[in-house]
Amino acid sequence: MSDAVVAFEGLGHSYRNGVFVFRGYSARVRRGSIFAVLGSNGRGKTTLLKILLGALKPTVGSVSGDGHYAFVPQLFHVSFDYTALDMVLMGRARTVGMFSQPSRQDEEAAFAALDRFGLADHADRPYHELSGGQRQLVIFARALVSQMQTLILDEPTSALDLKNQALVLDWISTLSRRDGLTIIMTTHHPHHALAIADDALLMIAEEEHVIGPAKKALTEENLAHLYGVPMKLMSFQHEGRQIETLAPVYALSRAVPSGG
């Protein structure tokens, strides 16, 4: 695998005999990089993540990787009355051990992770009472304390407001650039991928996919082809930085006001 942390070759999955969600997909995720996966609803992004996590066996193709990943799912339900802090402490399972109590150091790390996401005041609240976005942030905090070198994030910004989207994007970027972690994330936001990803996989159709450096893969043409919505790439200066971003162009049906 050389510099690749995760690699797959000729990968495909079929839940029902003969009907493939996708097949023939190949890619390599480089150590320390951010790898974004884009595709329309039902294209197979979560299926791909489940295969990489080893939770699902691919129907065809092969996957390699060390299997030591922290996973942040889209929705996370728990049946027990855990507090937000308990949820984060579960991320320390590797250091706490099966039947021991978390150490003071574990608790401090968990509390600091909650604080990083602005949730220190919610540490003792029941997890299931938190809002969807707050729960998503708690699960990020849990991934943060796990000390895994690879994070797999399923739509990490889906439940978040703009401020918390920016916080999480910055967090992902810092973990990769400063701490050398490898991040694999799915997203429905091409501009998020363009802002932070090194490489992108565009799952376009059953066999059709684009893989490459984010700036080369996330073109107006490829994205319009993927989503069926025109996309505009914009480049401008902001506070001395050159910004490149993407915006969809919506075709709105205009209702004609009556009598007008």
Ligand SMILES: Nc1ncnc2c1ncn2[C@@H]1O[C@H](COP(=O)(O)OP(=O)(O)OP(=O)(O)O)[C@@H](O)[C@H]1O
């Ligand atoms: N356990 C399952 N059994 C049968 N079909 C499934 C199962 N899980 C997913 N599918 C089907 O596989 C396809 C891909 O689903 P998947 O959840 O991987 O897509 P996705 O790209 O993550 O979608 P979204 O963007 O809507 O979250 C869908 O057609 C879905 O209905």
